[in-house]
Amino acid sequence: MTTLSLDGISKIYGDAGDQVVALADVSLSLERGELLAVVGPSGSGKTTLLAIAGLLLRPTAGRVVLNGREIGDLSDRDMADLRLRHIGFVLQSSNLLPYLTARDQLLLVAELAGRRDRAAGARADQLLEELGLGARTRHYPEALSGGERQRVAIARALMNEPGVILADEPTANLDFQRGHEVVSMLAREVRSRDTAAIMVTHDERMLDLCDRVVRIADGRLSPDMSWAAQETVSAGS
Amino acid sequence: MFLALRELRHSRLRYLMIALVITLVAWLVFLLSGLANGLATDNGAALDQMPADGLVYQSDVRFYLHRSLLPMEDVQAVRDVAGVGDATPLGHLTVTTTPEGKTDKIDATVLAIDPAGFIAPSLSSGQMFDPAAPDQVVVDTTFKRYGVALGDVLLIEPSGERLTVAGFTENQTYNHLPVVFMSIPRWQGLKYAAPGSSGSVTDPISAVAVRGDDGIGDRIDAQVPGVEFASMQTAIQNLPGYSAEMGTVTTILVFLFVIAALVLAAFFYVITLQKTNQLGVLKALGARMSYLAWDLVSQVVILTVVGVVLGAALSYLVAQMIPADVPFALSNRLVVIYGIVLLLVSLLGTILSLVRIARIDALIAIGRVD
Numbered sequence: 033m034t035t036l037s038l039d040g041i042s043k044i045y046g047d048a049g050d051q052v053v054a055l056a057d058v059s060l061s062l063e064r065g066e067l068l069a070v071v072g073p074s075g076s077g078k079t080t081l082l083a084i085a086g087l088l089l090r091p092t093a094g095r096v097v098l099n100g101r102e103i104g105d106l107s108d109r110d111m112a113d114l115r116l117r118h119i120g121f122v123l124q125s126s127n128l129l130p131y132l133t134a135r136d137q138l139l140l141v142a143e144l145a146g147r148r149d150r151a152a153g154a155r156a157d158q159l160l161e162e163l164g165l166g167a168r169t170r171h172y173p174e175a176l177s178g179g180e181r182q183r184v185a186i187a188r189a190l191m192n193e194p195g196v197i198l199a200d201e202p203t204a205n206l207d208f209q210r211g212h213e214v215v216s217m218l219a220r221e222v223r224s225r226d227t228a229a230i231m232v233t234h235d236e237r238m239l240d241l242c243d244r245v246v247r248i249a250d251g252r253l254s255p256d257m258s259w260a261a262q263e264t265v266s267a268g269s
Numbered sequence: 270m271f272l273a274l275r276e277l278r279h280s281r282l283r284y285l286m287i288a289l290v291i292t293l294v295a296w297l298v299f300l301l302s303g304l305a306n307g308l309a310t311d312n313g314a315a316l317d318q319m320p321a322d323g324l325v326y327q328s329d330v331r332f333y334l335h336r337s338l339l340p341m342e343d344v345q346a347v348r349d350v351a352g353v354g355d356a357t358p359l360g361h362l363t364v365t366t367t368p369e370g371k372t373d374k375i376d377a378t379v380l381a382i383d384p385a386g387f388i389a390p391s392l393s394s395g396q397m398f399d400p401a402a403p404d405q406v407v408v409d410t411t412f413k414r415y416g417v418a419l420g421d422v423l424l425i426e427p428s429g430e431r432l433t434v435a436g437f438t439e440n441q442t443y444n445h446l447p448v449v450f451m452s453i454p455r456w457q458g459l460k461y462a463a464p465g466s467s468g469s470v471t472d473p474i475s476a477v478a479v480r481g482d483d484g485i486g487d488r489i490d491a492q493v494p495g496v497e498f499a500s501m502q503t504a505i506q507n508l509p510g511y512s513a514e515m516g517t518v519t520t521i522l523v524f525l526f527v528i529a530a531l532v533l534a535a536f537f538y539v540i541t542l543q544k545t546n547q548l549g550v551l552k553a554l555g556a557r558m559s560y561l562a563w564d565l566v567s568q569v570v571i572l573t574v575v576g577v578v579l580g581a582a583l584s585y586l587v588a589q590m591i592p593a594d595v596p597f598a599l600s601n602r603l604v605v606i607y608g609i610v611l612l613l614v615s616l617l618g619t620i621l622s623l624v625r626i627a628r629i630d631a632l633i634a635i636g637r638v639d
Binding site for chain 2: 079083086109112113115116119121123124127129130131136139140143144145172200
């Protein structure tokens with residue numbers, strides 16, 4: 033089942049005289065249970081793609097459909113509401129709030145949605161436990177290792193039972209082993225919870241954990257043939 | 270308040286410091302307001318307590334009681350003006366007194382009155398002076414601090430004339446000096462002792478206190494020659510030094526409010542700038558502007574209320590320790606009003622940060638747009 037689809041997305045920055053095409057006619061659909069990697073050099077448009085998929089940015093042209101709902105003309109506020117309820121974010125290293133404990137990072141999601149209750153507390157505890165952070169719930173980010181922080185971020189992204197998780201270079205500041213651990217945890221959670229994730233990365237060593245890899249260059253997507261040849265690609269490309 | 274409280278707790282030192290600044294500013298504001306209130310009371314209490322609607326002065330003396338000279342018959346002339354309910358004479362003189370048998374010199378303001386008139390003060394002890402015993406006086410309780418008791422004799426410097434304390438009255442000061450109430454003839458004997466010192470006026474007084482309806486001022490000015498009417502408020506504001514004292518204190522207060530606003534605005538703006546990335550993450554997660562705004566406002570309210578309450582507590586503590594002869598009087602009403610002003614001013618200072626927060630784009634959460 034398709035959870036997120038991008039159809040003919042273009043993003044052009046600047047005005048008539050001085051235009052930069054960040055994305056040119058990109059189409060992509062994401063199935064439940066799938067971890068999709070988007071790989072490309074910097075300046076290729078992968079962050080723009082992530083921003084549009086994450087409802088942080090409006091495309092110049094094309095359709096974005098999340099859970100069967102077209103985003104088209106939604107107000108900024110409605111987009112923020114959709115992000116809050118249906119999208120999980122795992123961002124680069126600095127995405128945890130320094131003054132919240134690991135448990136509060138998760139409760140924040142419930143708080144923002146106006147649903148910080150006993151059930152939210154129980155869910156936060158359970159998620160942290162599952163991600164191996166049971167002993168770190170009362171720690172502030174400064175007391176956590178880089179890998180632990182990204183695991184907290186994954187737990188936070190799962191807090192609202194999202195349809196899609198967007199991961200922006202989640203292994204940026206981690207060594208190979210920790211990075212691999214984090215990404216495999218993300219892959220495991222995506223499959224076991226039947227959600228889906230897009231991971232933007234430049235770290236080729238993580239790709240063996242992903243179900244599907246697309247490459248982006250100069251704002252255009254291409255399926256990764258070398259990859260498809262090696263692995264059984266999951267349905268729905 | 271989920272985020273607001275946790276952030277205050279986590280960055281304790283930073284927020285304690287700003288709370289301390291607010292405490293000190295609030296403290297200074299309250300002390301100054303107490304001083305202003307004390308000075309005003311000290312200067313004009315006798316006029317403030319007078320149950321009159323206005324004073325009639327000699328014209329062109331800038332409502333200075335010590336320069337004003339009127340003939341006694343003006344009392345009747347004023348009383349005859351339509352709308353005037355009552356009028357009674359008032360005399361003024363500044364003297365230096367010494368309690369008999371002591372060396373303390375006590376400066377005082379003599380106010381001469383008709384003991385049966387409507388401006389006679391209420392007594393806290395003793396009795397009103399008897400016009401038949403011209404040396405009797407009623408004095409402010411300030412004299413008790415110098416050991417003066419009922420029946421004691423005060424000597425007037427340098428002539429050595431004797432006054433007997435018949436009664437005490439409370440909170441009667443004029444021009445920062447305690448008041449000695451005496452009869453008009455006794456006062457005339459002191460002030461105009463030298464022949465010809467009252468000029469052509471034979472039965473002199475300083476001014477006339479009047480009661481009546483709202484329009485009496487204009488009618489008195491028009492109908493009684495050589496006089497000028499002032500409402501009690503005008504009379505108090507024209508006391509020597511009054512507007513200078515109040516002006517100075519008010520200027521300092523206004524500056525303090527401006528400083529409080531700027532300090533808080535700068536502090537929270539810098540913190541907001543520092544948190545730009547965090548705020549971007551919050552927006553990316555789906556936080557609404559109203560949520561983030563309320564978060565900041567509740568922090569400012571918490572810090573300001575804590576600061577103002579501490580400042581008020583310190584001010585009341587200081588008020589207990591200030592010696593009685595320092596003109597200082599905290600007014601609960603002013604403490605509440607200035608506390609609210611400080612709160613409003615600090616909220617005004619958050620506007621800059623709120624604008625900044627509103628402009629933060631959730632996109633910065635994903636670092637850069639390539």
